[in-house]
Amino acid sequence: MRKIVESVYWVGVVDWDRRLFDSLIPLPDGTTYNAYLIQGSEKTALLDAVDPDFAGTLMAAIDTVSRIDYIVSHHAEQDHSGSIPMVLARHPGAKVVATAKAKAMLMDLMPIPEDAFIVAADGDTLSLGDKTLTFIHTPWVHWPETMVTYLAEDKILFSCDFFGSHIASSDLFVTDQCRVHESAKRYFAEIMMPFRNVIAKNVDKLSGYDIQTIAPSHGQIYGQPGWIMDAYREWVSASARNVVTLPFVSMHGSTRLMVDHLTAALAERGVRVELFNLAVTDIGKLAMSLVDAGSIVLGVPTVLAGPHPLAAYAAFLANALRPKAKFLSIIGSYGWGGKTVETLAGMIPNLKVEVLDPVLCKGLPKAETYASLDALADMIASKHRESGFRA
Template sequence: MQKRKITEGIHWMGAVDWDRRLFDSLIPLPDGTSYNAYLIEGSEKTALLDTVDPLMADVFLGQLDGGPKIDLIVSHHAEQDHSGTIPHVLERFPEAKVVCTPKAKGMLIDLLRIREDAFLTVADGETLSLGDRTLKFLHTPWVHWPETMVSYLEEERILFSCDFFGSHIAASDLYVTDKGRVYEAAKRYFAEIMMPFRNVIEKNLEKLQPYDIRMIAPSHGQIYREPSWIMDAYLDWVQGAPKNLVVLPFVSMHDSTRRMVDHLVSALAANGVSVEPFNLTVTDTGKLAIVLVDAATIVIGTPTLLAGPHPLAAYAAFLANALRPKAKFLSIVGSYGWGGKTVETLAGMIPNLKVEVLNPVLCKGLPGEEDFRALNDLAATIAAKHKEHGFL
């Protein structure tokens, strides 16, 4: 992929990674991803905004061949998929300055061993002139690391947002052409890395309100030429009330828990409650994270294994606790053979969730009529709670 013109003197640079299917050895990438950098040529100075993952360094460095001298290398975020190729750029342009937040400076030295005299740190709201163009830097901590910032190009009104508003999509189109596809990818991205920092992200969204943003150029995914819809989506994901939705991650070993889950799904639907079950043996955890953004209730289904929850169910509880969704209620269903402490173990794994724990339904062996009645009661209780809080 060659560098691509956005407007006169402003180019997209970077790499499209069509084949990558796992990020951070953890996050599924069903649509691949891209590593976006941007080149801005002013009348006096040229700025390079971000770089690429070192795995794609050769592609990126080839785009610099025959180009202008780089004066400034803006690092919005110290993580290697954005800043990992900065040392290579500095080898080619040793007089360039790395522009970043004060907190990012120390992180970049630790992560990439960039020499200390290469840095130019900028305060929140500070500007740098490129001659006929002006970059304004806004600190946006916890989007999604503590050192992050965004850049606003004042004359063209372009927001270079790094991970903010990003999406993991590999595409040949430079700009968003399929909003439905990008909405889901951006929501997945938000759920997986942004959701734990909702309160701080809300403040960062407020910080952007005074600016006339005509275009958003993120560091993953496609460029937004109509930025209002993705900004509105973020406001909903951050501020919006939970929806009339139950997310039900489960695992079953000998069909007992599966029968309980199937019955509960039917009972919830009969009570007017939407539900999305996720069989944890085959689930894309990104899809599960997407549903956690909106769900008012989480129900974990698990058999008892070695006196505790199945490891996959424990992972689901760990994931929910780490992502800190807006859910208001939680319960547990499952079966056991001879005893255990499944409920106590799972309850101890979710200290970050501000939820009301509803009575769990655990049965010995295969579920019977009494157990199914208890599941009906749980479904009715969830429906009543949703109605009471205005979700239903």
């Protein structure tokens, strides 16, 4: 149990070893499962419970607490709620406070009886005596049932996945802003970006509260939260940057020659390129690039008349993440023919992009191929200028 302010404690877990989340998301720096204990003058509340694999650690942290009256569940996903049944077993009189949607989901996911719940409406308050909790609904950050809690007396926002980052650290508060900014951007890119438009509304919703501290459910606590709130405002905005994200794969070198030529041509025209070799890239880094990119160009060789599977996965990922990019094109080499462009085009219905003419060549690129790539670079640079993309 570690003190944040008077009567408010961190009782979470640092998971130094985890390297994959949901069997999908890379965790290069581990993570934390944060839970918080608030001991009011009359009542005690536990905010979130940790991943069930670490329930014993949580129970040891709160072992000296004689009574827990409320368990606030911001989000039903098991890394936040999985230990709630164990807490209820030790504190059978406790009530689980959650949104109506979270109540239904929690009952689906774990053995919590219906009569254990208190449903929190948007804006409801709960007094712990000298501490007052306000529950603020923040749907789709990043599930439909999520909410956050504001502790008025101490001006702390317990934000759940909102403003989170996957970092394992012994430091309770942010000490390295650059490191946390990168981790938080990766976190946003991988799980928040598909809901960018509704998250923008939730960021605005919080502007009415005097927030001096943000305590998320993953990562370190923000003692000076202004910068992370500003970062979120930028990430959710519709304004892209003068950046081309270029994921590619090359089987025998022809597509790589095209990628290298286009990269150089764009750089000469003042457009920054972020290149990702899909055979070796960290998919989280690719997702981070997509947060800002004004354009996406896929470098794709043809395999058995269709796109290389790694390129198809990149298209699937972009479609799922729904980035703010405004333009998209495809370049690549083929051996005898195929439907690479048609197949990839059918995989990105969620992208609201203008598709620029692809550049494909048979075998090695030739003079006319490089001329077409130069024309594509001209087109992208012109489109970025006309769109007013930021540097």
